Amino acid sequence: MYYLFDNYTLSNPYPNANVPGYDAAGTGRTQVLNLGLTKNFGSSTVNEARVQGTRYNNGFNQPKGGTGHTLDSLGFTTSGNGIIPLAPAIEGVPELDFNQMNMILGVPSRPNRLIENNLEVLDNFSKIIGTHTVKFGGDFHYNQLVEQLDNVLNGNFVFNGTETGIDFADFLIGAPTNYVQGQAEPSNGRSRYFGLYAQDSWRARSNLTMNYGVRWDVSTPWWEQHNQIETIVPGLQSIVFPGSPRGWVFPGDPGIPSTLAPTRYNKFGPRLGVAYSPSVGEGFLRKLVGEPGQLSIRAGYGVFFTALEGSTNFNEIGDSPFGFFYVGTNPSFTSPFLNRSDGSQVGQKFPVQFPPLNVGPNNPDNNVAWGNLTPIGSSPGFYYKNRLPYSENYELSIQRQLRSTDLVTVSYVGTQAHRLLVTQESNPGNPALCLSLSQPSDVLKDTPTCGPNGENNTYFAANGQVIQGTRLPIFGPLFQSNGWFITSGQSGYNSLQLNYRHTSGRLQVLAGYTYSKSLDNASGYGEQVNPFNPKASIALSAFDATHNFVVSYNYVPPLDKIGGGNRLTRGWALSGITRFATGLPVTLIETDDNSLLGTQFTGPIPLGIDLPNYAGGSVHISDPRKSGVYFDNSGFSSEPIGQLGNARRRSFHGPGINNWDLALLKDTKLTESMNLQFRAEFFDVFNHAQFNAVDGNVNSPTFGKIKTALQPRIGQISMRLNF
Known part of the structure; x- marks a missing residue:
């Protein structure tokens, strides 16, 4: 039996803002309980049973700095088309995001509390039968995730430089690109996992062992205790909320389970492994292979399924009608529910009146004021046809004792x-449609033309036709940008890995080198x-590192042989870790919506799929230690209007790592049970600059x-006394 609890408090100077003055507090408790029973049945049979539970109760980003100022005292309108403060207790400077400057200031806009409970029950049974070791067992998880997310209760402005070309200049003239505000019910997420496995390790010969088995995985997508989640199914009308826009659906609607996507029961993962130690006679092969047992060859292949992230629920909560997350384009700075471009009224959206908890197909809710909750935007949903992610892992290794x-x-x-x-x-958005409305001659006189960030606007074509936005017609004007959390991702990783271990009386060395590529x-x-084509986004992984060499070492100098080995000369050691590695890839982005696709607020990261254009050839890299310039940006340009740029999301690496950590240690034995240790430690001992990420925003x-x-x-x- 094992039990642990840990309380903590945290004062975070930069919870969201990256300038001083907007700190926040955090508190939490962690509890862990583990019960285990291992039972032997004779000399060849063992059963292991375990029950374990964990509980985390954490509060994050509770604002401190920047509060104490009402919004109206700062010049904002707090009625009508202004900002209605939904959390007066943390009222203060609203969050201001400057995308070109990579600067955020203001009171943390997303304080939250997270309570997580996990229960796991597992059992493993193994038995030796002759040359076989048979093992089978099962594993059951039940997970609860309660989230109270105070999401942008008092508003958030985003500046992209769409008015003047410079984000801070837009701030000075009161011209934000977007206004964001949200209000949400708590989320009570749940999930279950069940797995069974069986395997056999067969010692076929004295130098050959085979392992084979299969695992059955059943993992439910996350659901919400009160069915307060939703998804997007084009053309489907909800019967749970009959007034909902067509395509905005909920658990209980036709074909929509509580988990939004179905739980699948056909996920079987086979595994196969082989370990072989060849033995040969005399001659060249004997020199190559060595004595029996000095060379081993291992190979393995397996299919592994994984659970779906519960954090998708975290991004789904607060969507209509269980809350509302609003993103406005071209808002007035003081009254953000007015359109700055033409003075039109968007209409106040807050506060939101939430529906009761017992809504379902047999108890539909017709009382939701959908007119106040539409258009629906920045409300990602879990795709209704998702399947369980899986990977195919394979390995071949040769180990030789020299x-x-x-x-x-x-x-x-x-x-x-x-x-x-x-x-x-x-x-x-439809770029072709927007381009057909982009010139004054394409629209009625004194009406707006279409351009970047204009996917949600209404246009009046020269022929008199009214066009309510340029997005897909199947959704209509009641939908803006909304993402799907969808299982259309893929990745591939291949590597050559070399390892060397040396252990002698005074010297220990462990070195590893990896040459790899991850896409x-x-x-x-x-x-x-x-x-339109998820495969078109394939590029280097954010964590790709072509070369990675790490060596750790520990050396005991022969000082103990001086002067008969007294206390002064005994116990010295020099240890360290040295790393040389390729830097992480540079992520290229473009934040101006020149593509006319309108994807900036699609998901949890406020960056669209827009990419710059690249003229071609190798990217010229320079030493950043003098000027801060890492690569020549002259070959890059903004993407043409109505097109995605041709640059890859990630195609070259940032500055690498050259780091040495060294430590000098001295152990002095004071008594039989007491030891005094002296430590002199140096990190980056040669003071080689280790750079952070390169700015890959072409608009910056x-x-x-x-x-x-x-x-x-x-x-x-430091000095440490051990006793």
């Missing part, structure tokens, strides 16, 4: 992952893929530059 002190391993390791969860726009169309469910004035670095050399001296 001497009793040296071991070398050469491995080829790879993974192909399928049906990964990513974000994909369900309702992209995907999204490095996490928050990244977007091309909505620092595009191609590095603005920050990690901490310089750090040294510390």
Whole structure:
């Protein structure tokens, strides 16, 4: 039996803003309970049973700095078409996002509380039968995730430079690109997992062992205790909320289970492994293979299914009618529910009146004021046809013992992952339609023309036709940009891995080198893929590193042989870790919506799929230590209006890593049971600059530059008494 609890408090100076003055507090408790019973039945049979539970109760980003100022005292209108403060207790400077400057200021707009309960029950049974070791068992998980997300209760302005070309200049003239505000019910997420497996390790010969087995995985998508989640199914009319816009549906609607996507029961993952230690006679092969047992060859292949992220529920909560997340385009700064371009009234959207908890197909709710909750925008939904993600893992390794002190391993390791969860726009703009309305001659006199960030506007064509936005006609004007969390992601990783271990009396060395490449169309469910062709987004993974060499070492100098080995000369050691590695890839983005697709607010990361154009050829890399410039940006330009740029999302790497950490240690034995240790430790001992990410935003004035670095050399001296 094992039990742990841990309480913590956190004062975070930069919870969301990256300038001083807007700090926040956090508190939490962690509890872990583990009960286990291992029972032997004779000498060849063992059963292991375990029950374990965890509970996390955490509060994040509770605002402190920047509060105490009412919005009206700061010049904002707080009635009519202004900002209705939904959380007066944390009222203060609203969040202001400057996308070109990469600067955020204001009171944290997303304080939240997260309570997570997990229960796991598992049992493993193994039995030795002759040359076979048979093992089978099962595993059951039940997970609860309660989230109270105070999502942008008091408003958030985004500046992209759409008015003047410079985001801060837009701020000075009061011209934000977007206004965001939200209000949400708590989410009570639930999921279950059940798995069974059976395997056999067969010692076919003294130098050959085979392992084979299969695992059956049943993992439910997450559901909400009160069915307060939703998804998007084009053309389907809800019967749970009959007044809902066509396509906006809920658990209980035709074909929509509580999990939104069906639970699938046909996921079987086979596994196969082989370990072989060849033995040969005399001659050249004997020298190559060595003595019996000095060379081993291992190979393996397996299919592994994984659960779907519960954080998708985190991004789904608060959507209509269980809350509302509003994104306005071209708002007035002081009264954001007025359109700055033409003075038209959007209409106040807050506060939201939530429906009761017992709504269903047999108890529909016709009382929702959908007119106040539409158009629906920035409300991602879990795709209703999602399937369980899985990977195919394979490995071939050769291990050779050279001497009793040296071991070398050469491995080829790879993974192909399928049906990964990513974000994909369900309702992209139509660039051709927008371009047909982009000139004054294309529209009626004194009416707006279409351009970037104009996908949701109403246009009056020169022939008198009224066009309510340029997005897909199947959704109509009641929908704006909404993402699907969809299993259309894929990735591939292949690597050559070399390892060397040396252990002798005074010297220990462990070295590893990896040459690898990783490709995907999204490095996490928050990244977007091309909505028309997800494979078109394939590029280097965000974590790709072509070369990675790491060596750790520990050396005991022979000082103990001086002067008979007294206390002064005994116990010295020098240890360290050295790493040389390729930097992470530079992520290229464009934030101006020149593509006319309108994908910036599709998912949890406010970046669209727009990419710059590249003239071609190799990207010229320079040493950033003098000017901060890392790559020549002259070959890059903004994408043409109505087209996606031709640059890859990630195609070249940022600055690499050259780091040495060293430590000098001295152990002095004071008594039989007491030891005093002296430690002098240096991190980045040669003070080589370790840079942070390169600015890959083509719209940023620092595009191609590095603005920050990690901490310089750090040294510390300490004494520790062990007894």
